[in-house]
Amino acid sequence: MNMQDEIEGLAILVRDLRKHRGLTLDELANQINRSVGFLSQVERGLSRPTVADLTAISEALKVPTTYFYNVSKPRALDWVTRPDERRTLYYAGGVTDVLVSPKLNGGFSMLDSHLAPGASSGEGHLNDSSEQGGFVLQGELTLWLDGQDEPVTLYPNDSFQLPPNRHFRYANLSTQATRVLWVFR
Template sequence: MNMQDEIEGLAILVRDLRKHRGLTLDELASRINRSVGFVSQVERGLSRPTVADLTAISETLNVPTTYFYNVSKPRAVDWVTRPDERRTLYYAAGITDVLVSPKLNGGFSMLDSHLAPGASSGEGHLTDSAEQGGFVLEGELTLWLDGAEQAVTLGPNDSFQLPPHSHFRYANLSAQATRVLWVYR
């Protein structure tokens, strides 16, 4: 799949799940503090949500964020993924997440997150019901954890672990690309 196919796949998943949950565009927009126009554009594949937007959508629609990776690609071995078999989400604000886990119904999921220079998860703090952690492969990742006195910047080979329902945000404040292996449980 190419980038536009991936964006359209996400649009269909958001729209269909919203309708299945019996919410109007206005109700979803209100619950995630975004405009109806923005949600409509996401559902038509015209706008990409930020990480914060998609996390808010998943929490509002009562599914894990990994639900939106649920478009299957053919694989030769069901417990292995190769680069051309992976599902990718292209977010606004310079973040691309590649689902590297072979299955979504296991005890955890793994993402290869790519953050362009200046990329961020969005203005507001994220809150996710999943426990999650990460390992910085390249570049720098700055994390803001609600209640922490200051941001923490991690470099290559640094890792972090956040409990479920943490309020946090993250960004690449450096001039080089960042890659993080992100794990959700």
């Protein structure tokens, strides 16, 4: 799949799940503190949500964020994924997440997150109900935790682990690309 196919796939998943949950665009937009126009553009594949937006959408629709990776690609082995078999989400704000987990129904999921220079998860703090952590493979990752005065910058081979429902946001404030292996449980 190319990037446009992936964006359109995400749009369909968001729209269909919202309708299945019996929510109007207005109701969901209010729950995630975004405009109806923005949400409509996401559902039509015209705008890409930020990581914070998609996390808020998944929480409002009562599904894990990994739900939006459910479009499967054919694989020879169900416990192995190869680069051409992976699902990718292209977010606004310069973040691209590649689902590297072979299965979504296991005890955890893994993402290969790519952050362009200046990329961020969005202005709002994420509030994900899953426990998560990461390992910085290259570049720099800056994390802001709700309730802490100073952000923390992580470098290659640094890692972090956050409990469920911890409010945070992240960004690549450097001039180099950043990659993070992100793990969700």
